[in-house]
Every structure is written in C-alpha cells, then in structure tokens.
Amino acid sequence: MSTAADPSNQAAVARKPKAPFxxxxxxxxxPVxxxxxxxxxxxxxxxxxxxxAVLAGAFIHGGYLVTDLYDAESK
Structure with missing residues (x-):
C-alpha cells in the first residue's frame, strides 16, 4: 500500500502554485x-x-503587466 509520505509517490502529490512576485x-x-x-x-x-515618482513607477509596472498579458494572448 502506498501512502502520501511514500517517496515513490511524490509526483502524484499536487503542489500549491505560488503567485509570481x-x-x-x-x-x-x-500602503507606501x-x-x-x-x-x-x-x-x-x-x-x-x-x-x-512612485505613482509613475506603479503605472509603468501596471503597463508592463498588461502588455505582457496581451503579448501572451497574441501568440
């Protein structure tokens, strides 16, 4: 009988995806x-x-995320 702690069954255990930074x-x-x-x-x-400057950086970062999304959808 194999259990979840069995090392041979490590691939079957689903890992929780981490959010990208x-x-x-x-x-x-x-808050800043x-x-x-x-x-x-x-x-x-x-x-x-x-x-x-911080607000401009936030808008640039948001624009980067949006263009990255649109670039991934167009491929």
Missing part, C-alpha cells in the same frame, strides 16, 4: 503612497516629487 508588487505600492503623503507633510516639494 510581479503580481504582489501592488500590495507594496498601496499614503505613507509618503503623511510622513513628508512638512516638506511639500520632496513629498510631491516622491509621490509622483
């Missing part, structure tokens, strides 16, 4: 943007520039 990056952007606005309240020039 590129899809988890928005979970980093979401409000923290920039709150923590740099006393320095508005730096706050606005940093907020704009």
């Amino acid at each position: 590129k899809f988890l990056v928005p979970l980093i952007y979401a 943007l409000p923290l920039i606005r709150l923590s740099l309240r006393r320095n508005p020039v730096l706050r606005d520039r940093l907020f704009t």
Whole structure:
C-alpha cells in the first residue's frame, strides 16, 4: 500500500502554485503612497516629487503587466 509520505509517490502529490512576485508588487505600492503623503507633510516639494515618482513607477509596472498579458494572448 502506498501512502502520501511514500517517496515513490511524490509526483502524484499536487503542489500549491505560488503567485509570481510581479503580481504582489501592488500590495507594496498601496500602503507606501499614503505613507509618503503623511510622513513628508512638512516638506511639500520632496513629498510631491516622491509621490509622483512612485505613482509613475506603479503605472509603468501596471503597463508592463498588461502588455505582457496581451503579448501572451497574441501568440
């Protein structure tokens, strides 16, 4: 009788798929943007520039993900 712990039956055990890191990056952007606005309240020039740079990076990353999706669908 073979069990799930049997090494010869390792291929039959389904592994849980991991989410790619590129899809988890928005979970980093979401709290960072409000923290920039709150923590740099006393320095508005730096706050606005940093907020704009991070937001632009987020949009570029989103565009990369979308174009990657469309590229995979067209093949």
